[in-house]
Amino acid sequence: MSTRPKLLLLHGWTLDHRSMLKQAQALAPHFQVINPDRPGYGSSDQTPNLPHEHLYWLEYIRGQFRQEPVHLLGISQGARIALRMAATQPSHIASIAVHGAAVDGVKAPAQQQAIPLDRYIELARNDQLDILKKEWLGHPMMREGLTPEQLLEIEKIVADYCANDLKVPQGHDFSFSSATTRSLQLYEGPVLVTTGSLEADERQQHARWLRDNLRNLRFESLQGAGHLANFSHASVYNAILEQFYTDASIISPRPDR
Secondary structure (H helix, E strand, O other): OOOOOEEEEEOOOOOOHHHHHHHHHHHOOOOEEEOOOOOOOOOOOOOOOHHHHHHHHHHHHHHHHOOOOEEEEEEOHHHHHHHHHHHHOHHHEEEEEEEOOOOOOOOOOOOOOOOOHHHHHHHHHOOOHHHHHHHHHOOHHHOOOOOHHHHHHHHHHHOOOOOHHHHOOOOOOOOOOHHHHHHHHOOOOOEEEEEEOOOOHHHHHHHHHHHHHOOOEEEEEEOOOOOOHHHHOHHHHHHHHHHHHHHOOOOOOOOOO
């Protein structure tokens, strides 16, 4: 059994574990990396239950690792779930690194790049997935900062999205009390919050809220990067991750440093 610390990767909406392979590969020398498909995405046959997915992963951690705290790395919707896990069971979470997060209970006034979720739900429930995917892939959050070659890679991943999360009754109901936000503010583990300079304004505001309200936090903005900076700017992003884990004494620095 590996004695390295455990790192759970949580990918974003409509994607799967392939979108985080670059992080899994970069961090494998330091962690036992767990890079799964979230329930309802990729090859997962689990029923999606987004309002309670944080409980699914907390149960997974307890079942797989007993009392050993786990490090979390979440992107976009995966970041939202990671933050909710830290707010719910902080003793199980050793550190959090999030990019492109939306924070439950925090209202960002700007919505220039709001996701037309009601439109997507209607398309999914009418089995118009080709239209849904085309519109979503045209959204700035899925395009900003990516090269044409990277866009093609993302399109291949989204092509396998089956939209089950939009078809189930519980859907995308993220209604949580302010107690969730207050609990998150009490989290004491190391936190890394990143955003891209091309990220949607509202997501940048969520990132700044985390910067201003969480303890033991490091904040980074990636120039020329958007919502999928972990994919489009992987080398820079991975270097930030590695430095964060080194500075937090989670991993040992490389000998060449």
